[in-house]
Amino acid sequence: MPLLPKLPDGRVDAKSLTLAELQAAMAELEKGSGRALRAYKHIWQRGATRFADMGGIDKASRRWMDERFGIPTLEPATVLHSRDGTRKFVWRLHDGHHIESVLIPDPGNEVSRPRLTLCMSSQVGCAMACTFCLTGDLGLTRNLTPSEIADQALQVSRTLGPEERITNLVFMGMGEPLHNLTHLIRALDILLDEHALNYSHRKVTVSTVGLVPQMQKLAAASPVNLAVSLNATTDAQRRQIMPITRRYSLDALMEGCRAFPLPHAKRITFEYVMMDGFNCSMDDAERLVQLMRGVRSKVNLIPYNENPNRDILRPSDARVKAFQHHLVSNGISTSIRTTRGTDISAACGQLGKAAQGLRIPEAASV
Ligand code: SF4
DSSP: OOOOOBOTTSSEEGGGSOHHHHHHHTTTSTTHHHHHHHHHHHHHHSOOOOGGGOTTSOHHHHHHHHHHEEOOOOEEEEEEEOTTSOEEEEEEOTTSOEEEEEEEEEOOOSSSOOEEEEEOOOEEEOSSOOTTOSHHHHOEEEEOOHHHHHHHHHHHHTTSOTTOOOOEEEEOSSSOGGGGHHHHHHHHHHHHOTTTTOOOGGGEEEEESOOHHHHHHHHHHOOOEEEEEOOOSSHHHHHHHOGGGGTSOHHHHHHHHHHSOOOTTOOEEEEEEEOTTTSOSHHHHHHHHHHTTTSOEEEEEEEOOOOTTOOOOOOOHHHHHHHHHHHHHTTOEEEEOOOOOGGGTOSTTOTTHHHHTOOOOGGGBO
């Protein structure tokens, strides 16, 4: 059994344990396995924050658990509402740091069902320093615990109306999830567990800059979807915006993708942030076609979200369409991501303003 994660008060963080770990930790308690299952359901399915409130468990057992385990809960600092329906949740952590999660509604259309996607964070800040991303300016402060990762889904779901349900989870918020792999894997276990939050692995996507060895470890540990943040078609170009390219070249990254044990009917999503005059030429489109050879893939084009903190420009719609057309005509499934939540700094690459002390629109907060 790995070292159990502790809370500042010295008790074990019950919310950072998988069900199997909680059962093992409670083995010395009489009927510990059954009590652990009940407690686990109370925590993740009913949002319990105290053992004292858990029905179906005798008083002595609840006291035994309370002496040894704590149930931490993310504290909401602010909720910002965008004009387009996107909601950004800023959470204050126990040590005073902040993280953000973004809830993105998509009404659907004749070919796709309505979706409510939660974009989740995995670290306070990020060490990857991608130059187009404001979170990258923060540097890495610390990893989130499994509890702090999974609790984003639980706490956001508790704010929803009776008709609303989070349908998809994506790890595209603050942090590089595979740089916090151990805690991520535990959090995924909790998110997918039928006794906890019970998400289908088909609805959960982990995005990475391309930490190649960790990609294989993720595949071995969890069947969730993989997305790779690519954003360039040559090493020289990618090195300019993504320092990780010095460690893993495009060749190494694409070899890692080809070796990734994709379950049947799944594909790797390649995210491509389009920056005008940098990576949007038709030569780039053709090189991207070549890079995709031999990988079951789909490409998600993300026109850059312009902001006052960067000199990067968004390409014209015509340029984006021409780029997409070249990929599609070469047999590559390609979508264009609609920009959401820019008025509350919730769009791709904009997270972390609260942590940086930058202005966030108070008028929209509740
Ligand atoms: S794009 Fe992702 S990996 Fe890169 S700096 Fe931003 S949060 Fe980190």
